Amino acid sequence: MDVYFPHRYVAQADLEEADGIPKGKYEIGLGQERMSFVGDREDVNSIMMTAVSSLLTKFGIAPEQIGRLEVGTETLIDKSKSAKTHLMDLLGGNTNVEGCTSLNACYGGTAALLNSVAWVESSAWDGRYALVVCGDIAVYEKGPARPTGGCGAVAMLIGPDSPLPISAKRYTHAEHAYDFYKPNLESEYAMVDGHLSNMIYLRSLDVTYNGLLEVMGERSSACFDFLLFHSPYNKLVSKAVGRCLYNDFVRSEDEVDKDLAEALAPWKPDLVPPSSTYADRGLDKALKQASAASYKEKCAPGAYLSKQIGNSYTGALYVNLAALLHTQRGGLEGKSAFCFSYGSGAVATTFSIAARAPTASGSAFTCEAIADALDLNARLSQRQAATPEEFATALTLRETTHSLAPYTPSDPLELVSPGAYYIEGIDERHHRTYRQRPH
Amino acid sequence: MDVYFPHRYVAQADLEEADGIPKGKYEIGLGQERMSFVGDREDVNSIMMTAVSSLLTKFGIAPEQIGRLEVGTETLIDKSKSAKTHLMDLLGGNTNVEGCTSLNACYGGTAALLNSVAWVESSAWDGRYALVVCGDIAVYEKGPARPTGGCGAVAMLIGPDSPLPISAKRYTHAEHAYDFYKPNLESEYAMVDGHLSNMIYLRSLDVTYNGLLEVMGERSSACFDFLLFHSPYNKLVSKAVGRCLYNDFVRSEDEVDKDLAEALAPWKPDLVPPSSTYADRGLDKALKQASAASYKEKCAPGAYLSKQIGNSYTGALYVNLAALLHTQRGGLEGKSAFCFSYGSGAVATTFSIAARAPTASGSAFTCEAIADALDLNARLSQRQAATPEEFATALTLRETTHSLAPYTPSDPLELVSPGAYYIEGIDERHHRTYRQRPH
Numbered sequence: 001m002d003v004y005f006p007h008r009y010v011a012q013a014d015l016e017e018a019d020g021i022p023k024g025k026y027e028i029g030l031g032q033e034r035m036s037f038v039g040d041r042e043d044v045n046s047i048m049m050t051a052v053s054s055l056l057t058k059f060g061i062a063p064e065q066i067g068r069l070e071v072g073t074e075t076l077i078d079k080s081k082s083a084k085t086h087l088m089d090l091l092g093g094n095t096n097v098e099g100c101t102s103l104n105a106c107y108g109g110t111a112a113l114l115n116s117v118a119w120v121e122s123s124a125w126d127g128r129y130a131l132v133v134c135g136d137i138a139v140y141e142k143g144p145a146r147p148t149g150g151c152g153a154v155a156m157l158i159g160p161d162s163p164l165p166i167s168a169k170r171y172t173h174a175e176h177a178y179d180f181y182k183p184n185l186e187s188e189y190a191m192v193d194g195h196l197s198n199m200i201y202l203r204s205l206d207v208t209y210n211g212l213l214e215v216m217g218e219r220s221s222a223c224f225d226f227l228l229f230h231s232p233y234n235k236l237v238s239k240a241v242g243r244c245l246y247n248d249f250v251r252s253e254d255e256v257d258k259d260l261a262e263a264l265a266p267w268k269p270d271l272v273p274p275s276s277t278y279a280d281r282g283l284d285k286a287l288k289q290a291s292a293a294s295y296k297e298k299c300a301p302g303a304y305l306s307k308q309i310g311n312s313y314t315g316a317l318y319v320n321l322a323a324l325l326h327t328q329r330g331g332l333e334g335k336s337a338f339c340f341s342y343g344s345g346a347v348a349t350t351f352s353i354a355a356r357a358p359t360a361s362g363s364a365f366t367c368e369a370i371a372d373a374l375d376l377n378a379r380l381s382q383r384q385a386a387t388p389e390e391f392a393t394a395l396t397l398r399e400t401t402h403s404l405a406p407y408t409p410s411d412p413l414e415l416v417s418p419g420a421y422y423i424e425g426i427d428e429r430h431h432r433t434y435r436q437r438p439h
Numbered sequence: 440m441d442v443y444f445p446h447r448y449v450a451q452a453d454l455e456e457a458d459g460i461p462k463g464k465y466e467i468g469l470g471q472e473r474m475s476f477v478g479d480r481e482d483v484n485s486i487m488m489t490a491v492s493s494l495l496t497k498f499g500i501a502p503e504q505i506g507r508l509e510v511g512t513e514t515l516i517d518k519s520k521s522a523k524t525h526l527m528d529l530l531g532g533n534t535n536v537e538g539c540t541s542l543n544a545c546y547g548g549t550a551a552l553l554n555s556v557a558w559v560e561s562s563a564w565d566g567r568y569a570l571v572v573c574g575d576i577a578v579y580e581k582g583p584a585r586p587t588g589g590c591g592a593v594a595m596l597i598g599p600d601s602p603l604p605i606s607a608k609r610y611t612h613a614e615h616a617y618d619f620y621k622p623n624l625e626s627e628y629a630m631v632d633g634h635l636s637n638m639i640y641l642r643s644l645d646v647t648y649n650g651l652l653e654v655m656g657e658r659s660s661a662c663f664d665f666l667l668f669h670s671p672y673n674k675l676v677s678k679a680v681g682r683c684l685y686n687d688f689v690r691s692e693d694e695v696d697k698d699l700a701e702a703l704a705p706w707k708p709d710l711v712p713p714s715s716t717y718a719d720r721g722l723d724k725a726l727k728q729a730s731a732a733s734y735k736e737k738c739a740p741g742a743y744l745s746k747q748i749g750n751s752y753t754g755a756l757y758v759n760l761a762a763l764l765h766t767q768r769g770g771l772e773g774k775s776a777f778c779f780s781y782g783s784g785a786v787a788t789t790f791s792i793a794a795r796a797p798t799a800s801g802s803a804f805t806c807e808a809i810a811d812a813l814d815l816n817a818r819l820s821q822r823q824a825a826t827p828e829e830f831a832t833a834l835t836l837r838e839t840t841h842s843l844a845p846y847t848p849s850d851p852l853e854l855v856s857p858g859a860y861y862i863e864g865i866d867e868r869h870h871r872t873y874r875q876r877p878h
Binding site for chain 2: 069074076077078079080081082084085086088089095096097098099100101102103104105107108111114115117118119121122123124168169170171172173174175176177178180181182183184185186190191207211343344345346347349403405429430431
């Protein structure tokens with residue numbers, strides 16, 4: 001796998017100051033440190049081109065080795081044409097490539113991934129790799145949701161003998177809800193009912209976490225070495241860790257340690273129905289304390305990159321997987337990670353990954369090698385800090401120009417990472433032309 | 440499987456008269472007879488609800504038998520929320536249901552279908568059915584493309600022991616093209632380069648038809664009893680039949696019959712490069728004549744429903760499969776059908792279906808039973824004819840209101856089929872409420 005994040009970021013602490021709000025509201029309140037953003041030189045196609053190009057180059061994958069290319073995104077600049085068709089330009093003359101876009105809010109990346117894994121297991125598999133690309137440009141209008149934006153794209157190669165096999169056992173929860181949706185088609189901004197969305201995120205976690213443990217025949221989160229969650233912002237992720245422990249407690253007090261059982265005693269399910277606890281501040285507080293050690297041990301190792309780039313929607317869970325590879329490197333082999341993917345609307349799936357050494361000797365795809373290729377620290381340190389004013393200017397530029405045709409982007413190329421693809425121009429027929437910035 | 444088409448249609452002959460164009464321009468020039476359309480009471484969610492509800496009822500499928508529900512469409516009324524989440528309301532308390540929307544022009548239905556087939560074959564399959572729903576509301580602005588619209592939705596149940604198994608052998612062609620796309624996000628209308636789109640449709644057919652024969656180890660279209668194509672309008676479909684014969688000729692003159700070889704002699708590949716023939720009127724004319732018998736025998740039996748309802752985009756190929764079931768009934772068992780799915784942008788896949796009797800005795804899913812359930816003649820005869828003026832009024836109503844919120848539809852319920860779902864209202868937060876018209 002490889003991850004792409006844009007060249008520029010804004011620090012949440014700087015945003016707090018610029019927005020004239022109490023210090024810590026974004027850094028501690030949301031749990032986010034920095035937020036990636038793009039101006040008018042990049043769109044969903046270009047960030048995916050950058051991720052794919054980088055992955056193929058780093059691992060020496062030839063275009064003809066790809067038999068499927070699937071995209072997950074909710075950053076639509078066309079209601080019909082898939083970003084996959086733009087990515088075909090990177091595969092040379094190899095056109096025998098299945099797949100298109102999977103769409104349902106932040107769930108599209110997981111849908112694409114699970115589809116590709118099933119393809120490799122199916123009778124139709126032709127021996128080649130599947131390539132799954134997911135990512136988004138998450139932007140919000142001025143107001144309290146704006147600091148929960150972000151941008152990133154993840155490219156993942158799917159095939160046999162994987163160092164990160166996806167469990168066949170998984171569990172899904174889907175329901176109809178208007179928690180986060182995009183009916184204003186001309187706008188990049190979503191309509192969001194934040195309280196409802198957090199509630200359905202946690203309800204989906206309840207159902208799919210308990211469901212996965214049941215189909216696995218396991219009894220508590222103790223069976224997982226790491227916990228990875230879809231990450232709109234880190235504060236919700238730390239809540240999710242607590243929620244898993246709470247679910248363990250609800251299923252059986254005997255499965256959790258004595259201190260936790262004692263702390264949660266006032267919320268025994270026969271006293272307080274679990275479905276009434278999604279906004280229970282007392283429980284929140286108790287869980288925050290009770291889950292702090294679990295968060296630090298099992299979740300933080302996969303959380304640091306999302307805190308640095310913000311929400312990448314369909315890419316978010318896989319950004320966290322990349323962070324886990326980065327912090328654990330070869331040490332990840334033999335360890336398991338619980339994965340919770342959530343897309344508003346809503347669809348959520350849990351599965352697990354049991355990291356291992358590939359059986360083929362000399363495989364290029366060891367956890368160590370992937371961590372090396374990700375090279376996250378170096379790449380994060382090469383980013384460019386922007387002021388809150390530069391950030392606001394970039395978002396206003398997107399707001400006023402993102403669907404114009406013809407349009408020539410005005411941002412200088414220096415705002416695009418070396419090696420990244422960018423929009424050269426958009427003609428009067430909305431045809432977009434892309435180029436790659438030299439490394 | 441089941442198919443839904445709207446209550447109203449307009450006759451192409453009436454449109455010709457109203458548009459003041461030469462008689463036969465639509466009926467013969469496009470090869471279309473009638474066109475389905477909806478006013479402001481139906482949207483992509485409601486037509487899919489109608490198809491799903493009808494399928495589950497007709498075959499007595501309980502909600503808990505569904506483990507996956509996948510949608511293919513390019514009629515997006517939300518850039519984030521999948522129509523699948525609306526369909527969850529039809530599955531009662533069963534929320535453990537994978538899947539979301541597959542998107543790439545008219546290819547989304549095929550992507551959803553192939554994903555679901557792979558899921559049933561995968562280690563993650565839990566023994567339940569997958570439900571694939573595809574369909575669109577195809578509308579064009581006033582002008583020459585308008586009579587190529589249409590509307591329909593198809594729901595298909597996927598599982599083992601199928602009477603219509605999808606071949607593991609298939610072939611795909613994907614390339615980046617701006618032939619038909621929807622960058623004007625607020626509009627229901629596409630941007631279309633008709634000549635380019637026909638050319639890429641035929642080029643994709645060349646690659647995937649030849650590719651499929653090669654992976655099957657077959658040498659000509661003689662190996663298929665029936666030919667089913669994506670059907671924007673019937674004239675292109677009849678061209679596609681000719682193109683298959685031309686490809687047989689290009690590969691080997693000895694594989695086609697003597698008359699055909701003689702008729703195509705001026706277009707031997709060493710005289711005229713095949714890639715230069717997409718707009719060759721002489722070849723078109725020769726192929727039309729030479730393929731007339733093949734069209735009548737192998738393609739017409741699956742073409743009649745699309746001629747009656749128009750283009751249903753992602754549903755079109757499967758509307759043709761339904762028509763084939765309707766005309767062949769139990770006689771389809773033991774016969775094979777070539778299938779060509781095309782979505783602009785572009786992605787195309789060929790595969791074959793070898794119809795058979797289910798091995799389970801007493802299976803509800805025989806070709807005969809599906810044909811009975813489709814009941815196409817009766818349902819087509821219950822439709823209501825609209826005048827060209829009523830059709831134009833309905834499309835103007837959609838044009839001016841389709842994304843408004845709040846909005847209360849103005850069409851009377853009599854314009855919706857009995858048993859169909861319809862929009863009751865849309866509130867100021869764009870929340871859509873649906874109801875089912877009594878049977």
